[in-house]
Amino acid sequence: MPLAVVGFISTVGGAATSMVRPISESDLEPLAVGAWILGAGGGGSPYHAYLNIRQLLRSGRGVVLMDPASLADDDLVAVVSNMGAPLVGQERLTDPEIAARPVRMMQLYLGRPFDAVMSLEIGGGNAIQPLLVGAMLDLPVVDADCMGRAFPEAQMTSFAIGGLQMFPLTLADIRDNEVIVARAASWLWMERISRRVCVAVGSVAATCKAPRTGREVKEWGILHTITRAIGIGRAVMAARERHDDPVAALLSHAGGKRLFGGKISDMDRRTTEGFLRGSARITGLDADRGRELVLDFQNEFTIATLDGTPRAMTPEIICVIDAVAGEAIGTEMLRYGQRVTVVVLPCAPVLTSEKGLTLVGPRAFGYPLDFRSVFETGFE
Amino acid sequence: MKRIGIDVGGTNTDAVILERSRVVAAVKVPTTADVSTGVARALRELLASVPDIRDRAGGVEAVVIGTTHFTNAIIERRDLAPVAAIRIGLPASASLPPFCDWPDDLAALARGAVYMLQGGHEYDGRPIAPFDASGMRRVARDICARGLRSVGIASVFSPLTDECERAAAEILQEICPDVNVTLSRDLSRIGLLERENATLLNACLIGLARQTTRAFRAAIETSGISAPLFLTQNDGTVMRAEFAEAFPVFSFASGPTNSMRGAAFLSGLSDAMVVDVGGTTTDIGRLVRGFPAEANTVVLIGGVRTLFRMPDLLSVALGGGSIVDPSTGTFQGRSVGHRITEEALVFGGTSVTATDVAVADGRADIGDRDRVKALEPSLVQACLAAARELFETSVDRMKTDARQMPLVAVGGAAFLVPDRLPGFSDVVTVPNGAVANAIGAAIAQVSGEVDQIFSGCDRKTAIDRATELARARALDAGADAESLFVTDVEDLPLAYLPGDARRVRVRLVGEARPPAVKAQEPPRE
Numbered sequence: 020m021p022l023a024v025v026g027f028i029s030t031v032g033g034a035a036t037s038m039v040r041p042i043s044e045s046d047l048e049p050l051a052v053g054a055w056i057l058g059a060g061g062g063g064s065p066y067h068a069y070l071n072i073r074q075l076l077r078s079g080r081g082v083v084l085m086d087p088a089s090l091a092d093d094d095l096v097a098v099v100s101n102m103g104a105p106l107v108g109q110e111r112l113t114d115p116e117i118a119a120r121p122v123r124m125m126q127l128y129l130g131r132p133f134d135a136v137m138s139l140e141i142g143g144g145n146a147i148q149p150l151l152v153g154a155m156l157d158l159p160v161v162d163a164d165c166m167g168r169a170f171p172e173a174q175m176t177s178f179a180i181g182g183l184q185m186f187p188l189t190l191a192d193i194r195d196n197e198v199i200v201a202r203a204a205s206w207l208w209m210e211r212i213s214r215r216v217c218v219a220v221g222s223v224a225a226t227c228k229a230p231r232t233g234r235e236v237k238e239w240g241i242l243h244t245i246t247r248a249i250g251i252g253r254a255v256m257a258a259r260e261r262h263d264d265p266v267a268a269l270l271s272h273a274g275g276k277r278l279f280g281g282k283i284s285d286m287d288r289r290t291t292e293g294f295l296r297g298s299a300r301i302t303g304l305d306a307d308r309g310r311e312l313v314l315d316f317q318n319e320f321t322i323a324t325l326d327g328t329p330r331a332m333t334p335e336i337i338c339v340i341d342a343v344a345g346e347a348i349g350t351e352m353l354r355y356g357q358r359v360t361v362v363v364l365p366c367a368p369v370l371t372s373e374k375g376l377t378l379v380g381p382r383a384f385g386y387p388l389d390f391r392s393v394f395e396t397g398f399e
Numbered sequence: 400m401k402r403i404g405i406d407v408g409g410t411n412t413d414a415v416i417l418e419r420s421r422v423v424a425a426v427k428v429p430t431t432a433d434v435s436t437g438v439a440r441a442l443r444e445l446l447a448s449v450p451d452i453r454d455r456a457g458g459v460e461a462v463v464i465g466t467t468h469f470t471n472a473i474i475e476r477r478d479l480a481p482v483a484a485i486r487i488g489l490p491a492s493a494s495l496p497p498f499c500d501w502p503d504d505l506a507a508l509a510r511g512a513v514y515m516l517q518g519g520h521e522y523d524g525r526p527i528a529p530f531d532a533s534g535m536r537r538v539a540r541d542i543c544a545r546g547l548r549s550v551g552i553a554s555v556f557s558p559l560t561d562e563c564e565r566a567a568a569e570i571l572q573e574i575c576p577d578v579n580v581t582l583s584r585d586l587s588r589i590g591l592l593e594r595e596n597a598t599l600l601n602a603c604l605i606g607l608a609r610q611t612t613r614a615f616r617a618a619i620e621t622s623g624i625s626a627p628l629f630l631t632q633n634d635g636t637v638m639r640a641e642f643a644e645a646f647p648v649f650s651f652a653s654g655p656t657n658s659m660r661g662a663a664f665l666s667g668l669s670d671a672m673v674v675d676v677g678g679t680t681t682d683i684g685r686l687v688r689g690f691p692a693e694a695n696t697v698v699l700i701g702g703v704r705t706l707f708r709m710p711d712l713l714s715v716a717l718g719g720g721s722i723v724d725p726s727t728g729t730f731q732g733r734s735v736g737h738r739i740t741e742e743a744l745v746f747g748g749t750s751v752t753a754t755d756v757a758v759a760d761g762r763a764d765i766g767d768r769d770r771v772k773a774l775e776p777s778l779v780q781a782c783l784a785a786a787r788e789l790f791e792t793s794v795d796r797m798k799t800d801a802r803q804m805p806l807v808a809v810g811g812a813a814f815l816v817p818d819r820l821p822g823f824s825d826v827v828t829v830p831n832g833a834v835a836n837a838i839g840a841a842i843a844q845v846s847g848e849v850d851q852i853f854s855g856c857d858r859k860t861a862i863d864r865a866t867e868l869a870r871a872r873a874l875d876a877g878a879d880a881e882s883l884f885v886t887d888v889e890d891l892p893l894a895y896l897p898g899d900a901r902r903v904r905v906r907l908v909g910e911a912r913p914p915a916v917k918a919q920e921p922p923r924e
Contacts (some may be wrong), residue, residue: 113494114495
């Protein structure tokens, strides 16, 4: 039986259910599998972060997951991410010592300790980054992030949608380089400046974004996304174990929609302005025989066009899943001839608000399209 | 052109002589624990069946052996040498040392010592930190002191710049010249942990590889053939024995690849499903343009994560030696394996096997037919129905296309495959299908591959440079320069990196270089 669907709106509270629970080793693989799916093709593979946290737990360190509802309004929350090019991360591996450094820097800079830590993005490796920091610095991890998926740029967050302050930011390198961006004129400037620094230190760096209060997290964070990722991972892994269809398990668990099944017949990729852009052409098989889906991506999948008509679009979560293993396939891993299923998962409602769509809707990625949800009835 | 192809499987060692595209002779003998005794016997029987082969127009040009010996050593955790693992890249990647994602039992055997040193490079070629040469000297002395004989070296971004790995190897050469060294840059993939894993697997197999290839050479020499030895790799191409000795990991999964290539050759089909029914298991794969379709996912070898491209296979526990449960008419999931010639009913044994059932039904004519007369017809039909159902569901899982396509049944127990399967236009059986794997080995070509990041040049220059490197590797592996052609070009621009960085993968394939002069290849040592 799939686990209950975990929505974006808090269903916790009221009853004295545990608001804090220790993360155990059995949570880690499902979290990695689920986070990779929620990455919408981007975010980088969570494998190294997974190895690190497993090693930390085995060495006797602990980390607890905290329901956002139990944050006090004036609690101070660190928002962490590993920033950079996924490919560089395959050679320069994530390291918990480095992940913790920008958080220590921020505490020194602010002159105040953090009460908790949370992820910038639940999609990909950054889902696990706060667990590394939490285990190193003994901070609880808030069950939330500010994307609900992966996005390529720092202004593409629910905190930016909420108009919250975007500075200060701290950044640490594997060497003795530490950088503080004390102020930035806008979210875009913050992205631009921090990206420059990141490239200078080898295109991978640990960061601590603008600190948030407990109240800001409760108001603008995307809540219970770690639980969501673990649930998705569990459903997929259980189906695989039973030799059931993992895609069906994913859809029923996450409330998603199957868009298309087929074989990749053409790939076009290029980098512009630091993004991996391109498109994959998928020729339909079985029920989709005779149809063609074109998937555009800018690090993550942005638009799915079925026989010339845009059918699914950002910020809804478009995922390409290996039809057999149920594993997500990232935009960098797509290859000619792969047999895949394309699915769409619902995104956090804040992303499809008016302000949300200006930052993460199709127009934010350069498409002259108005957002339409794939889940809208009558849009067949 | 005459070639001998040999496939050393878990149960049988198969050998064929191929003259142009004709199978001149084929034999099947039991595999021996040391593998080379079985190879020697196969060669002896093969040559005895064609007495004039040595004199006929130029004799044998090459002996190509496919073996799962090295994969099995990893899977069965035997004959592995403890390895000194050297990682160069500090202060990067410090928290995940070599062997960090290996299964404990395998790591315990292979982990001789772990050293991590400063050095390595960034994606753009800048050093991460200066290479710690004096630290490397201390490491080399420690390796000597511990008596370790195998060393694996991996440096961060070495597929881009191998400077640090070469510098470390030179220091080892100077301080302990008699150790075997594997450099990760020769295994050529971006992805530090996976590349390092392949390097360490290779290092712990080098002793076994040297011993095995020498025994193969001795077996060939004893048989009176003077032809170069090649070993097959997982992509359906071959490498010279000298190269295979240094890189045993490249032979991983070559067995199923050989079967599928052999099936393509024998059937003349380049796009088909292939079912290879052996003594213990059945492997199901797909041929796409004459080569096996590759798996999408990360490949685990004995539980170790690697980036090798492996054929996309489904293995099912059903083979000619599978034991029947007479009370239910189903298969028990166990096989008598190579003891089939003693234990099966048709050979005078007492176990009811899948082969016995097929003989009783008249699908196969093996051993003594009279010995299976007493089998209940209802039991025979129940077993064949169970086999049919297993084949139907398994091939359907591997089918990527609703279109009708042909299916080629090969392997020693191909007679178990039903004559018709839903979704397939044809179930093709071929003469010599029982030795398709040895034929696949005999027809294998030579390849060279590069997978590297290029920056600061345009797309064309990057692909040209990669092609040149891949060509050099193919020549090194024994390819004939004239016959080389490019089979794969893949380039991937990289996100968030300046300087038009792109990752380029190029693969070339060509014929094996014939021996230059008759008297070349003096016996080594």
